[in-house]
Amino acid sequence: MSEIRAFVGERFEVVLESVPGSGFRWEAIVPEGTGLVLAGEELERGDPAHVGGPASQRFRFDAVEPGEVEVRFVYRRPWEAEPPLEERTFTVTVEPQ
Numbered sequence: 001m002s003e004i005r006a007f008v009g010e011r012f013e014v015v016l017e018s019v020p021g022s023g024f025r026w027e028a029i030v031p032e033g034t035g036l037v038l039a040g041e042e043l044e045r046g047d048p049a050h051v052g053g054p055a056s057q058r059f060r061f062d063a064v065e066p067g068e069v070e071v072r073f074v075y076r077r078p079w080e081a082e083p084p085l086e087e088r089t090f091t092v093t094v095e096p097q
Contacts, residue, residue: 001091027076
């Protein structure tokens with residue numbers, strides 16, 4: 001488990017490596033009613049000459065209220081009912097300014 005510290009009003013990112021050509025993608029699971037808001041997500045492809053190669057999935061979060069939140073990321077094919085291939089958990093501590 002990884003730890004992240006942020007202050008209220010701050011935006012931070014989590015970047016995870018993926019291989020989108022395989023159909024797998026990371027999905028962020030943020031509990032509702034917490035001090036975090038998922039502000040956006042984007043995919044940065046690697047070398048354009050390497051079709052189907054690795055990419056970086058970038059998740060942006062806004063820290064809006066103090067507290068501690070566990071954010072889970074699951075790596076799976078969205079259309080499959082199978083368990084995730086991989087999971088990662090980040091403990092985010094949001095502190096007052």
